[in-house]
Amino acid sequence: MILVALCLAGCAETTLVTNGSKLATEDSNTIPPYKLGKPYQIEGAWYYPKVDYDYSETGIASWYGPDFHGKSTANGEIFDQNALTAAHKTLPMPTIVRVTNLENGRSIEVRINDRGPFKNNRVIDLTRRGAQLLGFEGQGTARVKVQVMKEDSILLANKVGGAQLAYAGEPEPLAGGPKPQAAPAGTVVTQKLPPGQSAPAPAPAQTSASTVQPQASSSVVGLPKPSAQQAAATIPSLNGSVSYQPVKPTHIFIQAGAFLQQSNALKLTQQLASLGQTRVTQARVGTQTFYRVRLGPISKIEDADTLLQQVIGTGQPDARIVVE
Template sequence: MLRWGSVAAMLGVTAALLLGGCSETELVLNTGKVVTKPTQTPPAYKIGQPYQVEGVWYYPKVDYSYDETGIASWYGPDFNGKPTASGEIYDQNGLTAAHKSLPLPTIVQVTNLENGRSLKLRINDRGPFVNGRIIDVSRRAAQLLGFHQNGTAKVRVQVLADESMALAAALTGGSGVPSDQPQPAVPTAAPTTAVTSQALPSTTSSTASTVATAPAATSTTTSTAPAATRAVAAAQPDGRVTQTLVKPSGIFIQAGSFTQYANAQKLTTELSRMGAATMTPVKVGTQQFYRVRLGPIASVPEADRLLEKLVQSGHTEARIVVD
């Protein structure tokens, strides 16, 4: 992945603390990435090939229904001025973010579930590549959302479908996705396993030293300049922070969800040695699943510790969720 303030910005954060109800304001924002050579090419719409970071495969795809809760982190000075996965140069004072699989660019709404602050951001980078993090925002975004000092926050990330589709269309000459280059299939080089469990909706930064790209995938990158440049400028988030009401939420580790009750019960018993473990039946369409979670967990550091323990014990699909 690739990623990237000021005293005036901190004054804006202080002012935001006075917000309440449904008012809006304009406020005056650490993880790892892989650095590649900067490009001077016009903005491009990229879905991307499956890629591997530290032994884990990631599969970029279009998902306009994406709506996920989890833990956000931020990255700043160490990456400021370096290239992002989209080819742009990272600006830690910009309103951007990194995500592991959403197309570049995608417009998302990020809401801090701890204080109700909500902000539009543009995904232009890959990451974060640490278990338990779902998005890495710029330093300015972290300041505006109110977690710059803490480093992490419970968040909800939602793709803004209309804005993202309009941006994709502008960058691809109206097609949204290059018509002659359909979404690439999972390449044979990427490892696959039999499905014995399935993650349910409501699902995830350390420096990655290597990124391996699956060799069989077809690139889905399109650029139309200067229209592309104008489209990105028009889609740039304006920095308005909306104060919304948020209900109390807790941190959990979702260790898995199973179609077989016996498998879910076995994992629940195993997790009960680590803390409060629950098994909940959930239907996805017509399919019945049994979701196994550990929690609620008191803090992000504790959740990180437990998640690492689960992953090391073989539960590699476990993830931190907020509910």
């Protein structure tokens, strides 16, 4: 990513097209080829790019703009602070995601074309225009939900010569085949693998002064062949339309880790007890139960940032901020 300079549902949606929003029409001739990349390391933390059309995660969003306008993004594009694009640590480039500001109910769709953000465990880094449309340009951060738009993402991937690439060096299953179990957000990568399997050794990231450039994976499995109707469809257009969704109360937590063994979770809970209220919650993923260690709730994002660094300082580099 262009490293970040931080500015340190059941009801029907109504839609507003904001006046003056930049028309970001997606043209397969102007979008670089599909790119996933190998695992990479930033400031001691490993990130594992993955194809995940069911991706949905909550957390804290940030934005980046003037300092990086005109520089290269991780997929080779020129960064435009007025476009509806975003940086994400692991999703393929391009992927279309819906970002919802949980504080005001505003929701927009953007295209992933960069890597990051890497500071304070932000879940996504939007352009300045994206932050304006979601209503948090002035405050710099917001509690958000990020969801992959599956059909649009598959269509766009096919249009730019996409392939369903490997996760940690191993190919994703073909359409209709069994899928690997995914652990809850914050789980250490080695715990995501089925019993008896181990992850390949990660490869170091290639970095420049302002850009993380993960390498393309050599393991490729073709995306499902589009139907005639899909093949004739147009590239999704991101035109700055803002949807409004009901606003519900949210709480911020620090997730220090997730474990298959409850005893490991309890051990970590005791280790972190001096930092604040710590609890163990269960999450069912497929046939497995994970035990998540969380601290909170926390009322302010600034306090969550401070506590996150304290937890990381105890030897938990995969700790993250979650919003529920």
